[in-house]
Amino acid sequence: MENDSFIVRLATPDDDIYAQQISEETERSAIARGSGISKRPVSSIIEKIHDGKAVVAVSGDGHWAGFSYIEEWESGKFVSNSGLIVSPEYRQLGVAAAIKEEIFRLSREKYPEAQIFSITSGLAIMKLNTRLGFEPVTYSEITTDEHFWQGCKSCVNHNVLEGKCRCNCLCTAMLFNPSKN
Numbered sequence: 237m238e239n240d241s242f243i244v245r246l247a248t249p250d251d252d253i254y255a256q257q258i259s260e261e262t263e264r265s266a267i268a269r270g271s272g273i274s275k276r277p278v279s280s281i282i283e284k285i286h287d288g289k290a291v292v293a294v295s296g297d298g299h300w301a302g303f304s305y306i307e308e309w310e311s312g313k314f315v316s317n318s319g320l321i322v323s324p325e326y327r328q329l330g331v332a333a334a335i336k337e338e339i340f341r342l343s344r345e346k347y348p349e350a351q352i353f354s355i356t357s358g359l360a361i362m363k364l365n366t367r368l369g370f371e372p373v374t375y376s377e378i379t380t381d382e383h384f385w386q387g388c389k390s391c392v393n394h395n396v397l398e399g400k401c402r403c404n405c406l407c408t409a410m411l412f413n414p415s416k417n
Contacts, residue, residue, distance in 0.1 A: 241296065242293045242334070251285055254294075289307070302323060302335045306346070313351065316353050354370060356408060362408060373409050373411045375409050
């Protein structure tokens with residue numbers, strides 16, 4: 237997808253140069269919002285890029301504008317759309333919507349039978365997900381993979397999740413089921 241001020245595309249190894257910025261902005265954003273954004277290590281971001289499971293938005297002059305990636309769970313039964321972050325100077329320009337649409341397209345292309353889930357505490361992402369056919373669900377309807385839940389440990393709200401025995405948290409789980417759409 238192209239816009240006058242940014243391009244959204246599949247990330248390539250050339251985009252490794254943005255990994256540190258993406259990691260740092262994800263952490264800064266979580267702290268500033270007091271939200272449940274889990275920290276993303278630079279090595280994990282690079283791994284997603286090299287595996288062809290990441291989407292990046294870049295400005296016309298080559299600055300990082302946004303990022304998201306997909307992760308497979310339970311042998312492809314579930315796929316998560318995760319790590320959506322937009323650089324502060326590109327917020328309110330449609331970057332998040334463009335990335336969300338592209339990461340969803342990539343998820344459907346790579347895993348056409350998978351149920352796609354997204355966990356968010358942000359109204360804007362909930363609206364984007366709804367537009368794409370996601371529905372709010374309980375946590376029992378998404379992956380039970382222990383590795384997924386380990387990723388929540390760096391979230392500021394992890395104690396809430398564990399206190400609720402992983403039944404719910406401050407984030408909303410949303411699910412796209414291809415058999416219903």
